[in-house]
Amino acid sequence: MRSLLLGAIFTSLILISGCGPNSGESVEDGLKIVVIPKGTTHEFWKSIHAGAIKAKQELKAKGQSVEIIWKGPLKEDDRDEQIKVVENFISSGVDGMVLAPLDNKALVRPVETANNAKIPVVIIDSGLESDKYTSFVSTDNYAGGKMGGDYLGKLLAGKGNVLMLRYAVGSASTTNREQGFLDAIKEKYPDIKVLSSDQYAGATRELAYTVSQNLLSRYNTEVNGIFCPNESVTVSMTKALRDLGKAKGKVKVVGFDTSVQSLRDLEGGDVQGLVVQNPVRMGYLGVKTLVSHLAGDVVSKRIDTGVAMVTKANMLESEIQELINPPIEKYLGAGN
Amino acid sequence: MNWSRLSSSEFLKAMRPFVGLFLVLALFALDSELRTVFFKGSNFKTILTQTVIVAIGAMGMTLVIVSGGIDLCAGSVVALASVVAAKLIEYNYGFLTVTFGTIFVGAIVGLFNGGIITAFRMMPFIVTLGMMGIARGISKWLANNQTVNPKTPLDSVNQLMDNSQSPLTFFPLPDGVWFAIGLAVFMAILLRRSVFGRHVFAIGSNEDTARLCGIRVNLNKVLIYTLAGAFFGFAGVMQFSRLTQGDPSVAIGLELQIIAAVVIGGASLSGGAGSIPGSVIGAFMMASLANGSSIKDWPNYMQEIIIGIVIILAVGMDKLEPLLQRHLNKQKH
Numbered sequence: 001m002r003s004l005l006l007g008a009i010f011t012s013l014i015l016i017s018g019c020g021p022n023s024g025e026s027v028e029d030g031l032k033i034v035v036i037p038k039g040t041t042h043e044f045w046k047s048i049h050a051g052a053i054k055a056k057q058e059l060k061a062k063g064q065s066v067e068i069i070w071k072g073p074l075k076e077d078d079r080d081e082q083i084k085v086v087e088n089f090i091s092s093g094v095d096g097m098v099l100a101p102l103d104n105k106a107l108v109r110p111v112e113t114a115n116n117a118k119i120p121v122v123i124i125d126s127g128l129e130s131d132k133y134t135s136f137v138s139t140d141n142y143a144g145g146k147m148g149g150d151y152l153g154k155l156l157a158g159k160g161n162v163l164m165l166r167y168a169v170g171s172a173s174t175t176n177r178e179q180g181f182l183d184a185i186k187e188k189y190p191d192i193k194v195l196s197s198d199q200y201a202g203a204t205r206e207l208a209y210t211v212s213q214n215l216l217s218r219y220n221t222e223v224n225g226i227f228c229p230n231e232s233v234t235v236s237m238t239k240a241l242r243d244l245g246k247a248k249g250k251v252k253v254v255g256f257d258t259s260v261q262s263l264r265d266l267e268g269g270d271v272q273g274l275v276v277q278n279p280v281r282m283g284y285l286g287v288k289t290l291v292s293h294l295a296g297d298v299v300s301k302r303i304d305t306g307v308a309m310v311t312k313a314n315m316l317e318s319e320i321q322e323l324i325n326p327p328i329e330k331y332l333g334a335g336n
Numbered sequence: 337m338n339w340s341r342l343s344s345s346e347f348l349k350a351m352r353p354f355v356g357l358f359l360v361l362a363l364f365a366l367d368s369e370l371r372t373v374f375f376k377g378s379n380f381k382t383i384l385t386q387t388v389i390v391a392i393g394a395m396g397m398t399l400v401i402v403s404g405g406i407d408l409c410a411g412s413v414v415a416l417a418s419v420v421a422a423k424l425i426e427y428n429y430g431f432l433t434v435t436f437g438t439i440f441v442g443a444i445v446g447l448f449n450g451g452i453i454t455a456f457r458m459m460p461f462i463v464t465l466g467m468m469g470i471a472r473g474i475s476k477w478l479a480n481n482q483t484v485n486p487k488t489p490l491d492s493v494n495q496l497m498d499n500s501q502s503p504l505t506f507f508p509l510p511d512g513v514w515f516a517i518g519l520a521v522f523m524a525i526l527l528r529r530s531v532f533g534r535h536v537f538a539i540g541s542n543e544d545t546a547r548l549c550g551i552r553v554n555l556n557k558v559l560i561y562t563l564a565g566a567f568f569g570f571a572g573v574m575q576f577s578r579l580t581q582g583d584p585s586v587a588i589g590l591e592l593q594i595i596a597a598v599v600i601g602g603a604s605l606s607g608g609a610g611s612i613p614g615s616v617i618g619a620f621m622m623a624s625l626a627n628g629s630s631i632k633d634w635p636n637y638m639q640e641i642i643i644g645i646v647i648i649l650a651v652g653m654d655k656l657e658p659l660l661q662r663h664l665n666k667q668k669h
Contacts, residue, residue: 040636069633074626074640079579080586084386088630090503091379105485106579113500170482 030065033290034089035098035283038125039076043328044279045100048124050331051283052098057331059291066291069094079106086110090117096134096294098286100125104172120293124286125279127172134293137285137303139277141173144256144307145180145229148275151309152181152225152254153189155272160224163196165215165237167230168203174229177256177275181227195219201233208236216240223251231257234274238265258310258324266312274310280326281305349609353601353617356650360621364628373631377506384509385499387616387623388516389414389571389578389587393594394601394615395523396567399560401598402527404540404607405460407449407561410568411590412471415583417442417572419475421493422484422582431492438576439569445471446565450558460561468591475584484582496577512574516616519570524612536560540607596643597622600650621646 035052037045049070056066071089073081079102089097090113097114099121101107108130114121115132123136152162164181167174178197185192199215201208212233216223226241228234234255241247247270254273255262265271282305293299314320364370373379393410400407417438424434445467452463496512527533535556538546547553576582600618603610622643629639 071630071633072636074636075589078586078588079583080575083578084626085630087382087386088627091376091382091627092373092631103483103579103581105581106483106583109498109500109580113503116500117503 030067031095031291031294032067032069033096033098033287034069034071034094035286036082036085036089037070037072037100038082038102040070040072041076043326045072046328046332047279047326048100048283048286050326050328051280051285052287053283053331054280055284055287055291059288064291066287068287073102077102079103083107083110086114090114090119094119096290097121098283098290099123101128102126104129120290122286122290122293124282135289135299135301135303137282137289138305139173139282139307140304141176142180143304144275144277145177145182145227146184147180147307147309148177148227148254148256148273149181149184150188151273152227152252153185153192155252155254156189156192156225158189159191161193161195161219161222162225162227163194163215163219163223164227164229165208165212165233166197166200167233169200174256177229181229192225195223201236205232205236208233209239212237212240213243216244216246220244220246225252225254228253228255231255231259231262234271235259235261235265238262238270242270263315263324266310266315269312272311275307276310276323277307278305278323280322349602350611350614352650352653353614353621356600356646357617357621357624360624360628360646364624367632370628370631374628378504379627379631381499381506381509381513383620383623383627384513385497386627387620388497388512389574390590390593390597390622391516391616391619392519392567392571392574393590394597394619395519395612396564396571397591397594397598398523398601398603398610398612398615399527399536400460400564401595401603401605402540402607402610403536403557403560404543405453405557405560406464406595406605407446407564407568408461408464408591409445409449409467409471410564410571410594411587411592412468412475413442413445413565413568414572414575414587414590415585416445416471416475416478417569418576418579418586419479419484419582419584421573421576422486423478425486425488425490425493426484428488431490434490434493435570435573438573439566442569442572443562443566446562446568447558449565450561453561454554454557472584479582479584481584483579483584486581489580493573493577494580497574498577512577520612520616527612532556532559537608540609542608593622594619596647600647618650 037048039045052068056068059066071085073085075081082102087110097119101123104127107128111121111128111130112132120134123133125138127136164178166178182197185194196215196219199211201211226237228237238247238253241251249269253271255271256275258274258276262271262274266274285303285305289299289303308320308323310320310324364374397407397410420441421434421438424437449464449467452458453460497510499510502508527536535551538551539553539556543553575586579586597618598610598615600621601611601614625643625646626639629642
């Protein structure tokens with residue numbers, strides 16, 4: 001009885017899989033591109049997704065049909081899960097990948113696997129310690145840090161004492177920003193003294209707040225300007241300054257990246273400037289670069305997506321608005 | 337095992353994971369888009385490689401669950417082991433020292449688990465829950481809260497899970513897959529045929545009876561948790577090889593995946609039932625589901641829902657079978 005039943009299932013399966021061979025093969029010559037972010041819930045990644053869709057719409061208008069698959073790791077910020085996603089799409093045979101690697105070493109092998117399987121990979125957002133990729137499309141963080149240093153120097157009219165709170169050990173993007181800031185101060189503003197630049201805030205906002213308080217209680221009376229290399233440090237440092245009554249421009253703050261809170265601080269005058277990246281452009285150029293590579297064009301190995309300085313004065317301009325309030329709905333609304 | 341002498345319900349139980357896997361593959365075969373992509377040698381190599389860590393963990397977990405216990409610190413031990421492996425490689429040790437050193441660390445954690453559980457008659461759930469935090473904490477401490485990247489990589493360890501050189505063919509399979517298959521065969525025989533294996537089942541079925549029968553329950557329990565820890569340690573070596581770095585934040589929640597694989601494989605959380613082939617098939621089935629969902633471009637939340645349903649269904653079949661049996665018997669009369 002049992003074997004009969006199993007046999008029946010088995011034969012029906014063979015029959016089903018036998019009929020209509022190749023019925024699923026798509027005949028359209030569209031490109032299948034997978035975009036793999038570090039996670040899917042953060043605003044930053046949604047902006048990148050929006051940029052990828054923008055590129056798709058533009059290419060479609062030019063007669064090049066592209067299918068964008070958006071697939072993050074099952075668990076946010078899990079290296080092994082991201083490796084699995086890359087591997088699965090190598091097996092499924094997509095035409096190309098746009099990847100924001102969660103780690104500059106752990107993702108090297110999967111990218112080399114893709115390379116061996118003749119699938120081109122464009123790296124976005126964060127670097128990879130390999131050269132087996134087609135192009136690296138991201139913010140020039142060093143230039144961003146320099147921009148922050150220039151602006152803070154200008155705010156202080158070239159003299160005074162500044163300090164910089166680093167983000168975390170081993171984070172490549174913020175380390176580059178920090179170096180850019182220090183170089184800008186050293187080259188252009190010889191009269192500005194850097195009080196401290198060797199403290200690390202750590203990964204969480206809570207830690208950053210504690211370290212900020214400790215730093216400020218040490219340099220409370222001397223400090224005139226502060227540079228923060230990312231969002232969590234900016235918000236925590238500003239909060240610590242407010243506690244001491246040193247906010248509202250008494251101590252100038254230049255931060256990096258935006259969030260609801262840091263924009264509120266900028267509007268309220270507690271923060272004087274924020275260096276912002278352009279994630280929409282990152283997603284957009286990631287896909288566009290990959291498609292031109294697939295079309296046989298030579299693409300640049302390094303593409304800078306640019307940074308901008310947001311201040312209270314310019315934050316309402318439409319160009320800046322597009323950066324701090326990216327048009328996510330326009331691209332990720334219904335139908336996409 | 338003598339299959340012909342098994343009763344029909346036992347047969348069904350033993351076959352359950354295979355039927356489950358068969359159903360999943362059958363569903364994939366029905367879909368014309370998946371059929372062309374999923375059933376490729378290269379894709380099966382990918383799935384097998386992704387199964388290795390959960391499968392090796394599931395072998396240790398099967399011992400624990402069959403004996404009526406549970407081990408919640410598997411994921412943390414994998415993370416700890418991956419950090420230990422990275423540290424050992426930093427000190428320029430060779431393949432054998434790195435592998436066995438790491439396995440040894442896992443076994444030590446297991447020894448603590450088993451020792452505390454038997455010495456103080458504490459619930460395995462609580463002890464291993466505590467150890468989950470302790471092992472995770474120690475791995476972060478050892479790693480100084482960052483990933484550990486050995487300056488000179490040890491190729492023999494890195495190659496364990498490397499399939500980057502031949503992404504388009506089934507063979508050669510990475511060494512890690514062969515290790516896992518070999519271990520599975522060995523453990524299946526150990527659990528079914530050896531005196532130790534029968535003791536594991538006896539303890540899980542009824543601890544008091546086992547004690548009355550003269551089985552040294554405490555000694556066996558310590559041995560079971562130590563062995564399980566060793567398996568998690570070995571899974572940690574594989575985890576290191578996959579990331580080519582020691583990562584103290586890796587494998588969070590892995591213990592639940594491992595437990596799911598064991599349960600899908602026919603084990604009962606109340607002990608006394610379970611098998612190594614079942615657990616390994618369970619692990620393979622979960623990796624296949626994840627792979628298929630990726631290829632189908634289902635969003636991540638769909639994938640999580642589907643795997644959840646499969647776990648409930650797999651265990652639900654336990655309850656369904658007696659009902660079906662009764663129904664069939666009624667029809668006969």
